[in-house]
Amino acid sequence: MLDRTMQSGHPTTSRWATLGTAGVLGGALAYVGVRDPHAPGFGFPPCPFHLLTGWNCPGCGGLRMTHDLLHGDFAAAITDNVFLLVGLPLLAAWLVVRAGRRRPLMPRAAIVTVVLAAVAWTVVRNLPGFPLVPTLIGG
Numbered sequence: 001m002l003d004r005t006m007q008s009g010h011p012t013t014s015r016w017a018t019l020g021t022a023g024v025l026g027g028a029l030a031y032v033g034v035r036d037p038h039a040p041g042f043g044f045p046p047c048p049f050h051l052l053t054g055w056n057c058p059g060c061g062g063l064r065m066t067h068d069l070l071h072g073d074f075a076a077a078i079t080d081n082v083f084l085l086v087g088l089p090l091l092a093a094w095l096v097v098r099a100g101r102r103r104p105l106m107p108r109a110a111i112v113t114v115v116l117a118a119v120a121w122t123v124v125r126n127l128p129g130f131p132l133v134p135t136l137i138g139g
Helices: 004-008 011-034 048-053 061-070 074-100 106-125
Strands: none
Touching: 011 061, 061 074, 074 106
16 A cells, blocks of 8 residues: 555645645635726626627626625625525535545536536526626626
8 A cells, every 4th residue: 555645745745735726716816805806897808608698607797706705795796696605615515525424526416416506597597587697887
């Protein structure tokens, strides 16, 4: 059997990878928190799915939702993308529980469930008159 350091890589490398990932995530959150993705010219390209179809994809409004959460505006976060607001923490909890039990993280049934939920959310959020639509300020 291999030594634990041989299985997971060098411990120092793992620490640097963890610190690097945390730094990138922190920088991205800081950028989204400081800049306003609701305003035109935010600095990210538009959603390709939205450009091609005119529909909001399951992730549309995710940056705006994150900005709203960082500023404590939960009502706006719900409006921008309630699917991600509820779904991402549930998915994270699912993955943590599965990893803790040393079971496959995403069995086929879980993948099918996530895909069907995303497709259903895409259809529902694009129905005429659906109230939870990502907002843009000034545009």
